[in-house]
Structure formats: C-alpha cells, structure tokens
Amino acid sequence: MYNLIIRPIFFLFDPEKIHYFTFSLIKTLSKIPFVTSIFRSLYVVKDKKLERNLFGLTFENPVGLAAGFDKNAVLYNELANFGFGFIEIGTITPKGQAGNPKKRLFRLKDDKGIINRMGFNNDGIAAAIDNLKKNKGNVIIGGNLGKNTATKPEHYTEDYCQVFTALHPYVDYFVLNVSCPNVGSHAKLNDKDYLIELISECQKLNVKASKQKPILLKIAPDLNQNQLDEIVELVNETKIDGVIASNTSTTRGGLKASEKRLQEIGNGGLSGQPIKAQSTAVIKYLADTSKKAFPIIGVGGIHSAQDALEKLEAGADLVQIYTGFIYEGPSLIKKINKAILKKA
Template sequence: MIYEKIIKPILFRLPIERAHRLTLIALRLIGMVPGGRWLLRKSHAVESPALEREVFGIRFRNPVGLAAGFDVDGDVCNELSALGFGFVEIGTLTPRPQGGNPRPRVFRLQRDRATVNRLGFPNRGLERAQGKLREGHEGTVVGCNIGCNAAIPPEKVPADYLKLFRNLYQYVDYFTVNINCDNGTRECQAPTTGRLLEILEPLFDFRRGQNHYRPILLKISPDLTDEEVDRMTDLMIDTPLDGIVAVSGTHHRDGLTTSRQALAQVGGGRLGGAPLKQRAVEVVRRIHERSHGTYPIIGVGGLMTPEDVREMLQAGASLVQLYTGFVYEGPRLVRDICRSLAAPVPAAEKSGEGAE
C-alpha cells in the first residue's frame, strides 16, 4: 500500500532513469542501516519450502528473480534479495566502463504497462563490479549478464566475453551470455552458429579447468523466427550450454494502445512489459518442447501478475525473472507471486491434471 499510495506516484512523476537512481540510492541506504535488510525481509520476503528449487545445480529459495538491467553494477544484490527475490542477475556488464546511448533513452508507455529502452548497456565496467562482488553477497544467488563494449572490432568480441567470465568466475553463481543489442539488426538478434561458438567455446574451455562449476546460459531475442529459436535450442543441446534465458525486449510495436504520435516521440529501442508476455511464453514453450524438458529455461518478458508467472512456469520455465512488472507494481508483486506459488493447489486443479 505504501508503494502504491506514496512511492509510486512520486517515482512516476520523475524521468524513469532518475526514478531508478533514487530507488538504488534508497536501497543502498537501507542496507547501511543496522537491521535494514532484516526489516525488508520481514516485511516483504515469503519463505516456504514449497518455493525452493534446484536448477543447474544451484539451490534457489524461490523461482522469482530480478532480470539484468536493474542492478547493473551489483550495488544492491543483498537488498533486492531481502525484498524477496530468489536470485538477482546483474549487468549487462562490459569489460570497460561505458556511458551508453544519449539521453533520453528509457520511456514508460503507461497505457500499455510497458517500457522502451535503448540504453546501450551503460555500466561502470568490470573492475567496479568486481570490487562490489568481492564484498560478498550473503547467500544471495547472483547471476552475471555479460556483453561486449561498443564499437570494438568483431574479432575482439570473444575476448571481451572471456575477460568478464574469467575475472568474475569466483564471485557469481552463473553467467548469461547476452548477444542482443539495441539496433535491432538481424545480425544482433540471430548471429550465426559460428559467431556464437567463437564467443562460447573459450568460456567452455576456461570452465573445464576450474574447481567450481558455473552454469552458462544464452539470452535470446523474442524477435527470432521460430526456426531461429529452434537453431538456438539445438545449439544448447549440442554444446555445454546449461540453459537459455528467454527473452530480451522486442523491437516490434504490434498491438500497442499507445498513440502513434507518442511512439514516434519515443523512437526506437527494445520494448518490455505486458505486450511481450505472449511471445515470451511461446518461445519458452517451443524451447521446452524441442529440448524435451531436459534443459533449464529462465522465462522473462511481460510477467506482470502471479497468473502470468504461473503461465510461464507451465510453459516450461524452471525459473522466472521480473523487470517491467517490478517497475510498475513494486516489491508487492514479488510477494504476491511467491504467496501464490506457495499456496496449496486446489483439489479441483489436482484432479484435472493430466486429464487430457
């Protein structure tokens, strides 16, 4: 209620990036106060054995994570965990700091409960994130979404991914290889298998020599054709990839209620939020069916309600991630999802299972 009545109206009067910065500052301050995280946990987190999951060898206290892009540099992982998230994915990180694209570059489409961003992966770089992660994350499961710096020659792209992977290997629990970018070209959305293997194989080689196993996932675009989704799934099956994160934002604008004039003012970028849910669920279901349910999938895209999350899990996702839903609904959404998932399944639903 406090978020809906007080915090949200204030944040939504501000430009979205400024509201985001204020949220991170507030979380950092709470984390600095003795007992601050405990208070967040008591007021927001839902604890239940029914929520626990073991996926790619990692124990998650619940299946609801925060997608990359919110805590880019790993500043407030522990505070976000205290808000009830079962895991937090930081990034997208690049080896060197970069400022991203010119502002304004993030927009709310409130009529569609959506956002559009063309951020360009702004982050403070490897050394800054490494310093924060070295402080420890107190049992919080932390994933790292890795990318490459802008405007580097194609032959140096694999080296950027490997540098991040090697230097952060001991500090995070899993990695997501982000092959998406903000320009919407087909090469960004669906690179060839050869180009992907140039990025992935050095990571597999490095991992083989380590004492601890870090899962490697691939994040894919919803704008792939069904045939391209199949190709990415086959790549997962044929290589040591551990799973897929589906999906990132879309460059499509189909079915929006926001006026054309408003969309023209916003311009290009990746759309996330409610309009993305149907395609995200379709992609997850397709991957699940093609891989015969034997590979973990993290489902993300347009999850705005507990019902959306249930639909994603039923489609075959092992875990889910929130982003735009968290922006619009606040921490209450995480709590409501976890309560819904922890609730006993009604007898009528149980008797209907497998009825087909």
C-alpha cells in the same frame, strides 16, 4: 501503498533519474537499524517447497531479478531483502562505457511497458568486482556478460571471455547476452556458428577453473520458428546449461501508445506487459520442441502472480522480473511465491 502513493510520485520524474534516486533511497534506508528486518518480514517467503535445484545450484525460490536493474552490482545485498531467489547483475562489459546518449529510457504507462536503448551503460569489470567483494551471501548472483560498443567484430569473443574470467570467482552463474537490440553488429551475435564459437570458448575457460559455473544464453523474443529450432540445436550441440527467454523486443504491435508517441521515443527494446504473450510463446516452443531437454528461465511481461504461473506452466523452471518490479513494486515477488506455494 506502492501503487497508490509511491509509484505515482516516482512516475512524475524522468525514468533514469528516478532509477538512481531509488537506489540511493534503498541504500540509505537499509543502513537504518531494523529496516532490513522489516523489509524481510514484509516480503520474504521461506518454504522448502519453493526451492529449485538447477544446474548444481539451489535457489531458495524461483523468482529472480533480471539483468539491467543492478547493472554495476551496487544494490544486490539490499535487493535480496525483498525476497528474490536470485539476482542477475550487469550487463557487464570489459571497460566501463557511458552507453547511448540520453534520453534513452521511456515509460509506456497505458501499456505497462518500458522502451530502453541504454546501450550497455556500466562501470566495467573492475568496478563490478569491487562491489561483488561485498557480497553477504544472502542470494544467488548471476553475471550477465556483454561486449564493449567500440569492440570490432573479430574481438567480440575476447570481450566476453575477459569478463567471464574476471567475474568467475564472484558470481554463481553466467549469462551470455547476445540478444540486446541496443548494441551494434546485432546480426553476428545471432549467428549460430558464431554462438557455437563463443559458447565453446567460455566453456574452455570454465573447465580450467577450480569450480565450474553454469553458463546460459539469453535470447530475443522476436526469433522465428526456424531460429528457435536453431537455438534448440545449439543447446544440444554445445551442452550449454540453459536459456533465458527472453530479452526485450523490437516489435511495436498492439500498443495503446500513439504512433506519434512511439515516433518521439524512437528505437529501443520493449519490455513489460506488451511482450508477455510473445515471451511465453517462445518458452513453450523451446520446452515442447526440446521435450524439456534444458532449463529455461522465463522473463518478459510478468506483472502478476498469474503471469508468472503462465511462464512456469509453459515450461520455465525459474522466472525473472524487471519492468513488473517497477510497475507493481516489491510485493510482486511475495505474491508470486505465495501463488506457487498454493499450486504446490
């Protein structure tokens, strides 16, 4: 039904507008008696064999929703009814910001991809906390942290630490988002010495809290072998809890979309099927090089159960979907979980 009817209708409209329309639709439907139960009966797969225990958390299943979908934590309770094992909210910055000018979200239909240059548009910490206070406790929540666009390089760490401290009581794990291609001063955020400083400062705050929360690092799929070796060294040196591989890509190779279309779209991060192999290769390299020394959450181009299994076989412990959720619909989560059970 989704692929035959719903998606073709949704894809007639502007991607960003239909995103917010979908949010309103799910919110409204979920208020109707019995609809939540219907969603859960259609999409939730419950089985002890799906459980994963990582960094002190028990995930009901290994399929999560990546950051960027529910930026302001407004829909996580309703999205939990589609069968996700965990949901990552954000990216959250200290102050709310509008992000980059519109139009900034583009579909590559023939490639089953998306290009975005949203620029960390979100309502800020206070709004996110207000929404997280409504948590019904049905799903593990991750908090994806970023900096404000206007923040000067010498204050980047303060931004991350401010969001970390404020969100600490309300999320189950943290992600330091240092790999988004749509924010300024990208180079500093990928410098190993700076990352050690950033991770260390967040860890100091974590130790002071009554309950410590896992901290993960989200990396780009475009890193070369030397940079990936640095990530392995970084994890070893800082003892950060894990890595999310990977964010969106700036590459445009092998796309079906015409050069003219790509020029019309302009810059931005590419997600979806076109980066599947790239992301999986990063996961495999990290897992093999480190001899599986740390947990990896695999994300990038998962549009089928087989795509997810490939990520897991490459060395991922959990997987996340985003673009695949948009193109394939909520049944994708159930298909992945059922495929994992078959392999169990």
